[in-house]
Amino acid sequence: MSASTADSATPVLRLENVVKTFGDRVVLAGIDLTVDAHEVIALIGASGSGKSTLLRTINLLEQVDDGRVLLTGTDITDPRIDADAVRARFGTVFQHYNLFPHLTVLDNVTLALRHVHGVGKAAAAARGLELLDRVGLADFARSYPDRLSGGQQQRVAIVRALASGPEVLLLDEITSALDPELVGEVLELVRDLGASGTTILMATHEMAFARDVATRVVFLDAGVIREEGTPDQIFGAPRDPRTRAFLDRVTSAGRGAAPDDTTAG
Amino acid sequence: MSPHRPPVTETNSAVVDRTPSALELERRAFRARSSRRSVLISLASTVVFAALVAVFVVGTPGWRSVQETFFDPEVLVAAWPRVIEGLWLNIRVLVVASIGVAIVGVLLASVRTLRGPIFFPLRLLAAAYTDVFRGMPLLIVLYLVGFGIPGLGLFPRMPMEFWGTVALVLTYSAYVAEVLRAGIEAVHPSQRLAARSLGLGYIASLRLVILPQALRKVTPALMNDFVSMQKDVGLISVLGAVDAVRAAQIETSASYNFTPYVLAGLLFVALALPTIRLTDWLTARQREREQHGSVV
Numbered sequence: 001m002s003a004s005t006a007d008s009a010t011p012v013l014r015l016e017n018v019v020k021t022f023g024d025r026v027v028l029a030g031i032d033l034t035v036d037a038h039e040v041i042a043l044i045g046a047s048g049s050g051k052s053t054l055l056r057t058i059n060l061l062e063q064v065d066d067g068r069v070l071l072t073g074t075d076i077t078d079p080r081i082d083a084d085a086v087r088a089r090f091g092t093v094f095q096h097y098n099l100f101p102h103l104t105v106l107d108n109v110t111l112a113l114r115h116v117h118g119v120g121k122a123a124a125a126a127r128g129l130e131l132l133d134r135v136g137l138a139d140f141a142r143s144y145p146d147r148l149s150g151g152q153q154q155r156v157a158i159v160r161a162l163a164s165g166p167e168v169l170l171l172d173e174i175t176s177a178l179d180p181e182l183v184g185e186v187l188e189l190v191r192d193l194g195a196s197g198t199t200i201l202m203a204t205h206e207m208a209f210a211r212d213v214a215t216r217v218v219f220l221d222a223g224v225i226r227e228e229g230t231p232d233q234i235f236g237a238p239r240d241p242r243t244r245a246f247l248d249r250v251t252s253a254g255r256g257a258a259p260d261d262t263t264a265g
Numbered sequence: 266m267s268p269h270r271p272p273v274t275e276t277n278s279a280v281v282d283r284t285p286s287a288l289e290l291e292r293r294a295f296r297a298r299s300s301r302r303s304v305l306i307s308l309a310s311t312v313v314f315a316a317l318v319a320v321f322v323v324g325t326p327g328w329r330s331v332q333e334t335f336f337d338p339e340v341l342v343a344a345w346p347r348v349i350e351g352l353w354l355n356i357r358v359l360v361v362a363s364i365g366v367a368i369v370g371v372l373l374a375s376v377r378t379l380r381g382p383i384f385f386p387l388r389l390l391a392a393a394y395t396d397v398f399r400g401m402p403l404l405i406v407l408y409l410v411g412f413g414i415p416g417l418g419l420f421p422r423m424p425m426e427f428w429g430t431v432a433l434v435l436t437y438s439a440y441v442a443e444v445l446r447a448g449i450e451a452v453h454p455s456q457r458l459a460a461r462s463l464g465l466g467y468i469a470s471l472r473l474v475i476l477p478q479a480l481r482k483v484t485p486a487l488m489n490d491f492v493s494m495q496k497d498v499g500l501i502s503v504l505g506a507v508d509a510v511r512a513a514q515i516e517t518s519a520s521y522n523f524t525p526y527v528l529a530g531l532l533f534v535a536l537a538l539p540t541i542r543l544t545d546w547l548t549a550r551q552r553e554r555e556q557h558g559s560v561v
């Protein structure tokens with residue numbers, strides 16, 4: 001089951017014809033996607049194109065209506081699989097942080113370690129403090145989340161998702177609820193994670209950041225992957241007219257990835 | 266998180282040492298003066314009001330005989346040991362019933378918030394339970410449980426306080442379950458999503474994430490139910506359990522004097538006071554935490 005036993009050719013994540021419907025609405029209309037270890041994949045697309053639904057389907061917060069999702073070769077859409085154990089292998093960060101307000105920052109970070117992975121209290125606290133220290137938030141370990149700024153809360157949420165060493169990090173528009181001046185600190189953390197080899201699948205509206213940090217960009221449109229490629233190819237020379245139209249729209253809205261803008265974030 | 270980047274340490278709070286300006290000092294002095302005056306005025310009016318009531322009651326034509334039958338110190342002293350012993354039974358019943366109510370209440374609330382069609386029968390059952398026991402007067406539940414269940418002949422003989430405790434648990438768990446359910450539903454669904462995405466199971470999410478937040482939201486309401494139950498433990502006397510109320514009744518029938526009832530009543534009030542104060546304190550603290558703009 002674990003990543004180490006799978007041979008290196010096995011992709012970390014593999015989606016085969018994933019379909020998700022809500023009533024009559026087909027939100028994901030057959031998604032095929034492969035994510036290899038250490039890849040940073042940016043999922044872009046208009047609002048309502050199905051980015052969040054795709055992420056929730058991958059970590060089994062939604063049930064697929066067809067197709068399969070393979071995590072290091074194991075079919076996790078098999079109904080016989082232990083869904084809780086599968087979710088524990090992903091790290092998920094949400095748009096609105098979703099920290100637990102009744103727990104201190106440290107307890108937020110160590111909750112899964114202690115109650116899912118069975119790590120002892122002291123060992124979990126040591127690991128949590130070490131991670132918080134690395135993102136410069138060790139001073140807040142005993143504070144409650146509501147004492148922190150949005151950017152700090154989101155960084156705690158990222159640390160919480162990382163604490164138990166997930167195989168893939170799923171990030172769902174983690175900066176879109178933040179004030180503009182707080183976006184940078186969060187993106188910088190994601191950039192560092194990507195550089196240090198964390199496998200990341202992130203839905204994002206930050207095109208400049210996607211261009212800068214992603215190893216691959218996937219454009220989702222009306223529940224299908226219209227185009228995927230390197231950031232330079234997607235942002236520099238999009239082939240699909242829908243991709244081009246989407247990028248034109250976001251660029252004119254001031255969130256594009258102009259060539260001289262790639263260091264933003 | 267590259268190791269080469271020096272950690273940016275952010276500090277928790279800025280410590281600013283500042284002395285207030287003359288303007289602020291003047292404002293504080295004014296506030297202190299006016300609040301002192303308000304306290305004096307309300308204190309004086311309370312004293313005057315209490316004195317008027319006292320003079321009026323003592324001045325009523327029947328006061329002397331009322332005083333003798335309800336506030337006789339000798340009878341009070343004589344009744345004290347028995348009533349206190351009865352109260353001790355009430356306290357024990359209260360403790361056991363509270364634990365029972367907590368367990369059954371949490372279970373009922375959890376069942377009522379289960380999702381998915383397979384749990385429909387369970388949810389329906391829990392809903393029916395809460396409807397019945399919130400609607401039925403406790404006195405009737407006491408009679409039905411206390412005299413009905415032993416009549417079935419299924420259970421070994423149990424003291425009446427046992428059945429009284431069962432009846433209290435039945436009734437109050439229905440109330441507490443409803444309060445808890447409201448609390449659980451007031452926790453934002455994204456909290457459950459975040460908990461589950463960490464790999465916590467349904468029960469673990471409920472226990473570690475949802476219930477603690479739900480409890481915080483409904484603490485005052487729960488305390489209120491507890492105060493209410495504190496006095497309702499006195500009702501087990503109708504089953505013949507010798508609690509404080511029954512003890513007072515026994516003493517009264519011996520002396521033809523109602524002072525033992527007054528004594529029992531005051532003891533129940535004394536029992537409830539700490540909880541009432543605690544509730545006030547918790548409510549105030551919660552308000553303080555959640556309300557910015559604390560002036561209004």
Ligand SMILES: Nc1ncnc2c1ncn2[C@@H]1O[C@H](COP(=O)(O)OP(=O)(O)OP(=O)(O)O)[C@@H](O)[C@H]1O
Pocket residue numbers: 022025027045046047048049050051052053054173
């Ligand atoms: N639980 C649900 N029930 C019904 N429809 C849903 C549900 N969740 C999502 N949808 C629909 O699925 C579509 C895709 O939603 P999704 O949230 O995945 O889009 P998105 O790409 O993440 O958009 P955004 O950029 O606004 O976050 C939307 O039309 C949405 O209304």
Ligand SMILES: [Mg+2]
Pocket residue numbers: 051052053172173203
């Ligand atoms: Mg979304």
